[in-house]
Amino acid sequence: MSSETITVEIWRGKEEGEFQTYQVPRMESQTVLDIVTYVQRNLDPGLSYRFACRVGVCGSCAMTVNGKPRWTCRTHIDKVAGDGTLRIQPLRNLPVIRDLAVDMTDFFEKWTQAKAQFVPTATRADDFAQVSPDDPQRKEASAGIECINCGVCYSACDTVAWLGDYLGPAALNRAWTLHNDVRDGGRAERLKAISGSGGCQACHSHQSCFELCPKHLNPTASIAGLKRATVKAALKGEI
């Protein structure tokens, strides 16, 4: 297998740029990140890309691979390059810094806008909260908490592309997990933050986020939950 090569096209430049083609030796269990790393270390030291853990934990290495956003460290070449060619681009919907590295500022800024941070209600004097894993709300929260902030859903989302201020699947998914955390004290403020322009109601339920989330989370389901929660809160006059 190592005697074979694969043709790889990699985006070079910023918003303006071009694809450059490389021939990379095939290896067993080779990932897309392995390919990019091979190119940078052996063929083109100027190639910029981002990675850290290489094992699907840190969420740093997401790129667009043959048209789909993916976590490259755990995407095997066998799975995505059936015809023997590979086209690697930076993530969509985020400004390109250079080559395959994108600026994630907007992505994380929107988490802040969605008030997607835990608001504690207990003090040091309080005992631990008793939360049963079987509690329906806890199950809703648990279903969404494994997000690694990789930006794949944000890149896959057409609503983000069409509506610049849309908060996006990841921030809204985080808001939904907090909404279902009985220890959290920021629900009303959070629902206000995610119910305006660019909030959860803007979602078209395309479900590309669910389709492509490498952790198999379902942000569309979380956003649907937020839509129901905001409608209920609006009917009660809470937001």
Add this chain to the structure above:
Amino acid sequence: MKAHRNHANYWAFALHRLSGVALLFFLPAHFYVLGLAVEQAATLDMFLSWTEAPLVKLLETGLVILLAAHMTGGLRVLAIEFLAWRDWQKSVVAITGGLSVAAGLLFLLNAG
């Protein structure tokens, strides 16, 4: 269809949007023809006899499928937004598609 969009739920969205746009063009024509009944009965009769042609019946079948697709697609969206989440979303897409085609076939069976 771009690679990241090529999945059942996106196709369902696209069909819902395209059928909506198509019906936007159809409805004014539909109401214009209905309006002929008020003052131009003869023209309306001529039009109605034209609609008996097999090719027009076939086109009408397409319209019925579009209408059914838009209605079932709309119900699907309402279910997503107002009912508890169901994990069998792709089955829902298949059901809406099946119902739309069935509505068209039912129309075609009664067209003769």
